[in-house]
Amino acid sequence: MATCAEEVSKTKLVVAAIDFGTTYSGYAFAFQKDYSSDHHSLRIYGIMSKNGCSQKAPTCVLFNPQGKFDSFGYDAENRYAELTLTNEHQDWYYFRRFKMMLYNNPNITWHSILKDDKGKSMNAIKVFSAIISYLRQETLRNINERVANVGIKENEINWVLTVPAIWSDQAKQFMREAAKKAGIHSDQLDIALEPEAASIYCKHISVSRRERQETHGAEGVGLEAMCPGTKYLVLDAGGGTIDITVQRVQENGTLHQVYMANGGDWGGTKVDEAYEAFLEELVGQNIWEAFKAKYMDSYIDIFREFETKKRTISPDIENRITFTVPPVLRDVYEEMKNSPLSTTQGHHRNRKLIWKGDRLRVDVTEAKKLFETTCALIVAHVERILDKEETAGTSDILMVGGFSESPMLSNAIKERFGHTKRVIIPEEAGLSVLKGAVLFGFDTRVVSLRVMKHTYGIQSSSLFRKNLDPDITKTMVKGKLYCEDRFSKHVKKGQSVRIDEETQTIDYHPLDDREEMAVKVYITDKYDPEYCDTELCSYIGQLLVCLPMDVPTSDRGVKVNMKFGGTELSVRATVMATNQTTHAEFRLLE
Template sequence: MDARRSSSTRKPAVKCTAALEFGTTNSAAAYALAGSQDITALQFPGATNIKVPTSVVVERQAPHNAVGFGPSATECYEEDQHAIFHRFKMQLYKNSRAKTLKADVGDLELPTDLVIARCLGLLKDMVLQQIKDRNALNVSAYEVQWVLTVPAIWEESSKALMRRAAFKAGLIDTETSDRLLLALEPECAALDCHETLAADLLKRGTRYVVVDCGGGTVDTAAFEAMQPKPNVRLEAALPPRGGNWGSTRIDEKFLEFLRELLDNPPCLRANTFAVFDMLTSVWEDRKVNFDVSRLSDPDARLRINLNPVLQEMDRPPKLVDAVARYNRKHPGANLKCFGAASLKLTAAHMKTFYDEVLNDIKTHVRELLRDMGRTDYVVLVGGFGGSSFVRDAVREAASESGVQVLIPPRPWASIVMGAVRFGLSRAGSCDHPGAAAAIVMVRRSPFTYGIESSMNVASFKAHHPGVSHDGRTEWNPDSKEYDVKKLFLTFVKANDKVPIDHEVKHTVCPARDLQSSVRVNLVLCPRSNVVFSDDKDVEQHGSGSVAVKSGGKWSDKHIDVSMKFGETELMMFVHSRTTGAKERVLLNFDHTA
């Protein structure tokens, strides 16, 4: 075994805490050196903002090295040599167990964890290089406490994939390393807001919800402040929730509009550079920064340069003719041209791209505040939260419950800055003397979690009086009795308060004498009163395997299985009584795909 990967090898001291906000539309990074609370944002080459497009250019030929990220993507791209992966993080929400990703530009399909690893690897290298350039300090990846942000509503399988990608990218030396922390994005925003908003707003006892509006999802979390800064302590008031109501939904509406306007040219279909260039170089800024106050001016128009699309068309139409045709079909659109390649949209027409997603966001905020009960504030963050359309929609929904909306000074930076604070609070006083412990002390379980198990009929009747086990019994030749199979052995129930250090333990053993290992199947259910693991609303949600000593009776091979549900990722540990081994087991989600 490689010495640096041995569990017995002493880890190098932490010289830095660094956070990577790997977003659907944009990404960012920030860090703080050991012994300091000063947080520095990564400045990407050629960028004026701390957030840049989540776009990676990879070589078509194996091993598919990455050659550009963010603003350098368009400069590095050569059609016959490269492919571009862009805004692909949303695929982990739509299909959390997708094994491959198709390039957005270029005919290439690669393993999902490889694409993400290429992105994380470039971000890692840029962070370490900036530390070297600005601080004259050489830091290796293994001397960093890394924090990687993920949506709070993600499934555990997606979190596991991010951890695997971080390992492949060289951030950590083992896949189970605690030098990588996964941080939930709305929690990071909450920690940052306690630092950037006035202290009298988020004081002890304040109940508030964070609405994180990003490119792919709107992620929400609810908290009660148990202790204010400098040593913030938070308790979750509800499990995290959200949906696919991010700004990419507006991109889809805009592209539908362009396809109709320009008669659906091939360059506006999937896997084209024209779509990528249009969304990143022109549309993104217009979409987020359009001022809703212009709706009151019937003459106000938004100018959009269509050159990225028109120059990719074999026979581009005259824009004036395309506009006239569209206006005849949609009399209220009132589109106009500006020169040969620019379009002028009315503010009212622009708003039609937003209407559907804004209604979804308002409905969600109303339901969130209803379930929250007493609420002092709604805190709005995220890149899409900078849109005046979104701000007005959230204010409208919150005002119906008499709740004020707070917006931090830099809502687009709250997550990455808060992620560094999260890492500092968890890195330990030895690595970061003087670090303020800002932490979520209690979380809420979004589901009922447990493992698939069995027990003899007599025990089942004692534990579940009056519950039928029809069709679920099987003769056990070793114990010489019938077992009830497919039982849901509960570890934690939906909406339970779960402290971060809470560990639930159960004992299992092989069903047969000849078994050399036991597979522990994790199951989940939205209900709290679940009994059987084969009920329709129960999901198989991964498994862990542990070896047992060969030979002997099955009844002598007891294994303690413990789960931690209060952390940002679900953790499984096993302890074999026969071998004495106790270790974290990575959950495998492949068999549930």
């Protein structure tokens, strides 16, 4: 449900962004006075930095046995690890890498639940809002540290929350509701699409110094801006999802989306899953599960180390790769197997390795295999997009997101497309979304046109057509037969829509005397569906419109206009008889 925050943000003193990621999350902010003076060299503050491994914090959260928020990020990891050492963790709730629930679950509701690492359940919106609340409070503290003598009031801040572009409308509304529950007023909140935010940032900083040096071999070469007319593909490789969009730079500096946002769940966590599967196979599933249950602190350490290690694995490495594996894993193995784990070089299920102490050395081919499936899926998907008619003339591939910093992925993209496209990887690619979200908050109209991923329509009624409409759709109202399952189309898949464009006005006339009209909203990949209740159409929620009660029944009709060009759905309804605006909203969570 979109807001008018693009107008509000012009009067705000600060724009603050929260990047809620699958593996890492963070916040950043900037001041309006700095943006107004020179937004091309805007100073962005507040990016979290701990442990030297990331400038954001792990997306994990800990609740105490009473279900109250305890800690977030590295603090949550460390606190939970300490609890496991004394077996005090059983009644606590520990959630990590749960954001993908909003991508994988097509039926998100207010009552959707998350399961923690032990299978215990908690209301999903409570978990999400707790993290947003923590990041909001940290942001406010950091802002006021910067302006201690002035002080910034909360109503002087415009907030931006990032979401993947491939998320459903229900998932976006879920995040808005979680932010409201966390204390962010809806009229002070914009939703930014992650690949667009990264694109906005890179449009400001232009081509990275790293890419210029790789291309020209010159130290300190100036940055080259993307010129009007440039068409480029944004590959946002995050922890959970791969989010792709294709955009063109316009003469006025705005961005036009030329191909609908798409992608899949092939992010960096797939590599982590492959590594865990590798370790599990080495010791056996029962032993691995026992190790996780007893030594959560060591389990966390394994993947902290791997997060750094996987950024160093590259195609040109020829030596063995050494991973750090805690000795307690070997202890658990020997205790459960009642036999020693071989620490000498040998073959384990056709895998050559050496395991001594806390060092596991594997053949480089084994390390590279961890990336094979994920990289192949991403390359194939990019290839399919670039083969589309709409993307012809795409000259650049802009790689952003934390997983884009992996040499294995960047090399796979360059090997396949580098001979015809310029592959650009900005410095600190993992922070591009967060920094771009701040810029988006100052100018939400910078992406001026988007392409529809679906055909949207409303279930409506019209006179029944004998021998044409299915009998199952037939209903009698005031002596007349109606078809009650007509798909009233508002916009179709692949259609380009400006952000401020209202689709065609459609008139709706209530068939009874109710005070509120609630109509079902459907999406489909068909261009011209006739009926809603088919396997090709998906119900996504309701459009609620308040109806006038002070006019005759015959004059209670309303005109409905929807906007699809923003990052969220929005609607405007007008009473036909009086031309007055009446309250209307999308309610996509039930």
